[in-house]
Amino acid sequence: MKADATTLLQAGGLTLRLGGRRAVDAVSLDLRGGEWVALVGPNGAGKSTLLQLLAGLRHADGGSVRLAGRALQAWPARERAQRLAWLSQQGEADGDIAAADVVRLGRLPRHGLFGAPDASDEVAVAAAMAETASTEFAGRRLNELSGGERQRVLLARALAVGSPVLLLDEPTTHLDAPHQRALLRSLVARARCGAAVLSVLHDVTLALAADRVLVMDQGRLVADGAPADAALRAALVAVFGASFSVECVNSPTGPRWVALPAL
Amino acid sequence: MTDSSPAMKTILRRFTAPALLALALAGGGAVAAAAAQVTDDRGRTLMLPVPPQRIVSLLPSLTEMVCELRACGRLVGTDRFSNWPEAVRALPKLGGLEDSQIERIVALKPDLVLTAVSARAIERLEALGLPVLALEPRNGVETQRVIERVALALGDPAAGAALLARIESRIAAAAERVPLALRGRTVYFEVAANPYAAGEASFVGELLARLQLVNIVPASMGPFPQLNPEFVLRAQPAVVMATATAVAEMPGRPGWKSLLALQRGQVCGFAAGAYDTLVRPGPRLGDAAEVIADCLLRLGTVPQ
Amino acid sequence: MNQAHPARKAAAAAAPAAVPQAGRATGRFGTPLGLAAALAAAALLLLVLGLAAGSQGWSFAWGEDAELITAIRAPRSMGALLAGALLGLSGAIAQGLFRNPLADPYLLGSAAGAGLGVVLVLAAGGLLGASLGLAATGALLRLGLVGAAFGGALVGMALTLVLARGAGRPMVLLLAGVVVGVLLTALSDLVILLSPEALRGKQVFLLGTTSFFGWPSVAVLAAAVVLVLPLAMKLSRTLDALVLGEASAASLGLPLPRLRLALVALMALATGTAVAQAGLVAFVGLVAPHLVRRLVVTRHGALLALSALAGGVLLLAADIAARSMIAPQELPVGVLTAVFGGGYLLLLLRQRLAR
Numbered sequence: 001m002k003a004d005a006t007t008l009l010q011a012g013g014l015t016l017r018l019g020g021r022r023a024v025d026a027v028s029l030d031l032r033g034g035e036w037v038a039l040v041g042p043n044g045a046g047k048s049t050l051l052q053l054l055a056g057l058r059h060a061d062g063g064s065v066r067l068a069g070r071a072l073q074a075w076p077a078r079e080r081a082q083r084l085a086w087l088s089q090q091g092e093a094d095g096d097i098a099a100a101d102v103v104r105l106g107r108l109p110r111h112g113l114f115g116a117p118d119a120s121d122e123v124a125v126a127a128a129m130a131e132t133a134s135t136e137f138a139g140r141r142l143n144e145l146s147g148g149e150r151q152r153v154l155l156a157r158a159l160a161v162g163s164p165v166l167l168l169d170e171p172t173t174h175l176d177a178p179h180q181r182a183l184l185r186s187l188v189a190r191a192r193c194g195a196a197v198l199s200v201l202h203d204v205t206l207a208l209a210a211d212r213v214l215v216m217d218q219g220r221l222v223a224d225g226a227p228a229d230a231a232l233r234a235a236l237v238a239v240f241g242a243s244f245s246v247e248c249v250n251s252p253t254g255p256r257w258v259a260l261p262a263l
Numbered sequence: 264m265t266d267s268s269p270a271m272k273t274i275l276r277r278f279t280a281p282a283l284l285a286l287a288l289a290g291g292g293a294v295a296a297a298a299a300q301v302t303d304d305r306g307r308t309l310m311l312p313v314p315p316q317r318i319v320s321l322l323p324s325l326t327e328m329v330c331e332l333r334a335c336g337r338l339v340g341t342d343r344f345s346n347w348p349e350a351v352r353a354l355p356k357l358g359g360l361e362d363s364q365i366e367r368i369v370a371l372k373p374d375l376v377l378t379a380v381s382a383r384a385i386e387r388l389e390a391l392g393l394p395v396l397a398l399e400p401r402n403g404v405e406t407q408r409v410i411e412r413v414a415l416a417l418g419d420p421a422a423g424a425a426l427l428a429r430i431e432s433r434i435a436a437a438a439e440r441v442p443l444a445l446r447g448r449t450v451y452f453e454v455a456a457n458p459y460a461a462g463e464a465s466f467v468g469e470l471l472a473r474l475q476l477v478n479i480v481p482a483s484m485g486p487f488p489q490l491n492p493e494f495v496l497r498a499q500p501a502v503v504m505a506t507a508t509a510v511a512e513m514p515g516r517p518g519w520k521s522l523l524a525l526q527r528g529q530v531c532g533f534a535a536g537a538y539d540t541l542v543r544p545g546p547r548l549g550d551a552a553e554v555i556a557d558c559l560l561r562l563g564t565v566p567q
Numbered sequence: 568m569n570q571a572h573p574a575r576k577a578a579a580a581a582a583p584a585a586v587p588q589a590g591r592a593t594g595r596f597g598t599p600l601g602l603a604a605a606l607a608a609a610a611l612l613l614l615v616l617g618l619a620a621g622s623q624g625w626s627f628a629w630g631e632d633a634e635l636i637t638a639i640r641a642p643r644s645m646g647a648l649l650a651g652a653l654l655g656l657s658g659a660i661a662q663g664l665f666r667n668p669l670a671d672p673y674l675l676g677s678a679a680g681a682g683l684g685v686v687l688v689l690a691a692g693g694l695l696g697a698s699l700g701l702a703a704t705g706a707l708l709r710l711g712l713v714g715a716a717f718g719g720a721l722v723g724m725a726l727t728l729v730l731a732r733g734a735g736r737p738m739v740l741l742l743a744g745v746v747v748g749v750l751l752t753a754l755s756d757l758v759i760l761l762s763p764e765a766l767r768g769k770q771v772f773l774l775g776t777t778s779f780f781g782w783p784s785v786a787v788l789a790a791a792v793v794l795v796l797p798l799a800m801k802l803s804r805t806l807d808a809l810v811l812g813e814a815s816a817a818s819l820g821l822p823l824p825r826l827r828l829a830l831v832a833l834m835a836l837a838t839g840t841a842v843a844q845a846g847l848v849a850f851v852g853l854v855a856p857h858l859v860r861r862l863v864v865t866r867h868g869a870l871l872a873l874s875a876l877a878g879g880v881l882l883l884a885a886d887i888a889a890r891s892m893i894a895p896q897e898l899p900v901g902v903l904t905a906v907f908g909g910g911y912l913l914l915l916l917r918q919r920l921a922r
Binding site for chain 3: 082139142
């Protein structure tokens with residue numbers, strides 16, 4: 001685990017005890033700029049908790065997180081927020097404000113609570129909404145949107161931050177296939193432009209499209225590698241109790257790894 | 264003994280009948296005085312074979328009536344708000360109307376409980392076998408009736424009539440003492456801030472009418488209406504009456520400086536004890552009338 | 568909802584159009600600016616009516632009644648408008664802080680605290696009346712009631728904050744507020760039991776009153792509005808961020824506990840001042856922001872200002888109705904706000920059931 005110039009987020013030996021058991025158990029990983037990493041694992045593996053630790057929303061019992069080489073705790077809150085955006089798994093967002101205003105919240109880290117938004121903020125907001133195809137309901141209340149529309153607005157909020165590190169917890173929830181595809185394309189584009197994207201995904205096939213896959217089970221990181229890596233694929237299958245197999249198929253866009261459910 | 268003289272026989276014959284008659288009358292009279300039948304405000308009739316000797320009163324006005332009817336010594340307990348006369352303050356306090364202490368009342372073994380119609384304890388006490396009279400005087404006429412019935416229950420109806428006569432004469436005397444210049448003038452009597460006034464139809468309103476003062480609040484507005492302050496200012500009463508503390512803060516109210524009565528000091532601010540007699544419909548009507556007459560006398564004349 | 572037509576989606580993706588300003592977003596009523604104009608017009612109309620509603624019914628003969636108008640009706644109407652504004656503003660803050668559209672400003676122990684303060688002063692006034700001079704007692708009572716209600720409201724909220732150990736967790740804060748409310752109400756009932764003269768005064772206080780608003784009261788209320796409204800609007804983005812949820816708002820770099828504490832403090836100031844002057848007027852703080860939110864789509868900044876305006880209109884309307892319906896008698900203004908407020912909620916209920 002060598003830290004190099006493009007390592008944006010680095011975790012070493014992260015441990016968190018919750019209710020007597022280790023929700024996260026000595027997890028070390030690093031996120032480098034320019035790659036899209038998928039985090040998968042069975043229910044209760046600790047994926048969301050790990051993401052919260054990486055985002056600084058929880059304090060670990062052991063280990064450390066470094067953002068751009070500096071301890072996460074040492075960053076002032078606003079500057080940390082400019083460099084690290086987090087999307088929650090739960091849909092606890094709830095309010096009557098317009099969707100566009102929800103997305104604009106993503107710019108808060110840049111201009112601060114008392115600062116005024118400027119043209120660059122508007123451009124970022126517009127771009128994020130276009131990326132998530134949510135421009136058409138920009139003026140509608142958040143609570144009046146359907147599940148998929150809400151998710152796209154919340155995603156746009158996270159994208160609007162424009163941070164080099166993106167931590168997304170189940171970003172594909174409620175999204176139908178076309179929108180899932182659009183989202184993944186968006187994440188890949190961001191990654192290509194230098195961002196480090198870590199997304200928890202429940203769909204293993206989608207995860208296999210990532211540059212790197214992290215596999216978690218019972219709080220521990222059991223595998224970390226590219227889908228092309230056989231060891232990773234084996235660990236993946238094992239962790240899910242061999243309920244599927246990973247195959248390489250030829251698709252119109254080239255060879256792809258897919259998870260085939262074992263029936 | 265065998266041969267009583269004929270004279271003795273005649274005497275016996277002559278005096279036996281009247282003696283028996285006298286005895287019969289006395290005995291009958293005693294029976295008539297003792298067996299009282301009183302109907303209370305709930306319409307229930309209570310039979311009291313002997314005048315009650317251990318009385319519990321749960322309403323201050325009823326306590327006062329018992330004492331004014333010279334049966335104060337027969338009281339064994341009162342509610343916590345009964346504070347007149349001095350003698351009752353030493354008696355056990357048995358709670359208020361809402362929270363009467365049932366056990367303590369029963370432990371006192373009363374043979375009559377006087378209380379208000381709205382008391383929650385009535386059912387309990389009656390279920391425990393206590394005789395309860397529920398009486399609640401709200402105005403002058405009702406007070407009169409209640410005094411009569413309490414006197415009847417105490418076994419001394421004559422005392423009731425006497426008390427009523429005393430009260431009446433005191434009110435009449437107080438009415439006489441009202442300065443001529445103030446008779447027929449208007450009055451504003453405030454019972455609570457906001458302002459709530461006592462109108463003609465209220466108990467104290469009746470008293471003020473007896474003392475020949477005209478209430479700015481007519482009977483049509485009910486006994487205790489909440490008024491728009493402008494109403495008072497427009498009416499410009501000749502005399503303003505309220506508790507002493509209320510009177511003290513009246514000039515501070517917006518616009519009330521223009522009340523002529525305040526400017527000229529034509530105000531009656533009653534101390535707490537005196538104020539009680541004014542708002543409690545009870546036997547101290549005479550006292551109340553005198554309190555008001557005293558104040559009016561002090562005020563002197565009022566220019567037109 | 569249906570997904571966008573593929574062609575339209577492609578067009579949107581190709582050329583990100585400027586996102587509509589929230590100000591131009593339309594709700595059922597229209598734009599926030601439109602609503603503001605309508606409410607301002609309503610306020611002006613009601614102020615005129617307020618100057619005409621007297622003990623003899625409606626009268627526009629202002630020449631002869633000039634004294635009554637300037638001394639009584641004008642400050643009373645202004646006072647009702649300002650007190651209602653403070654309550655509407657507090658209600659909007661409460662609903663945003665607790666993310667509950669039915670929250671009201673009395674949630675954090677302010678109502679119970681103010682009630683206890685009033686009862687203590689009334690009881691003390693009864694006791695001290697004998698020893699202090701009468702004028703002094705009168706002055707003490709007048710000033711003391713207002714001061715005690717204000718102080719009591721602040722103490723109630725401070726107790727809540729202490730119990731909840733700060734404003735860090737909204738659920739804990741809410742629970743603490745309920746506990747404090749229950750405790751202080753029980754204390755106040757105990758005092759009334761020991762000193763029954765205080766009961767009448769407390770009833771009057773609970774029902775709400777505008778009868779004795781003078782110009783000094785208006786000045787105090789205006790000062791509170793001028794102080795609290797701009798500060799609250801500056802902090803209003805916190806309430807926007809809270810829409811995302813606690814954790815997400817924190818991830819945006821906001822110091823939430825401190826911001827919440829500041830908002831609670833502002834709420835305490837506004838509620839305390841309004842309650843001290845007008846008593847515990849019901850429903851204004853709940854209905855005004857709720858109604859505004861239904862009528863327009865807007866961020867919390869504009870919502871706070873509009874709620875203040877709506878609250879003022881509501882209380883002034885209730886006050887005018889209270890004065891004029893059975894003139895020269897008056898209804899307690901709290902009864903009317905309850906009728907208006909209850910009626911609105913009933914309407915809401917029926918709409919919900921009809922769906």
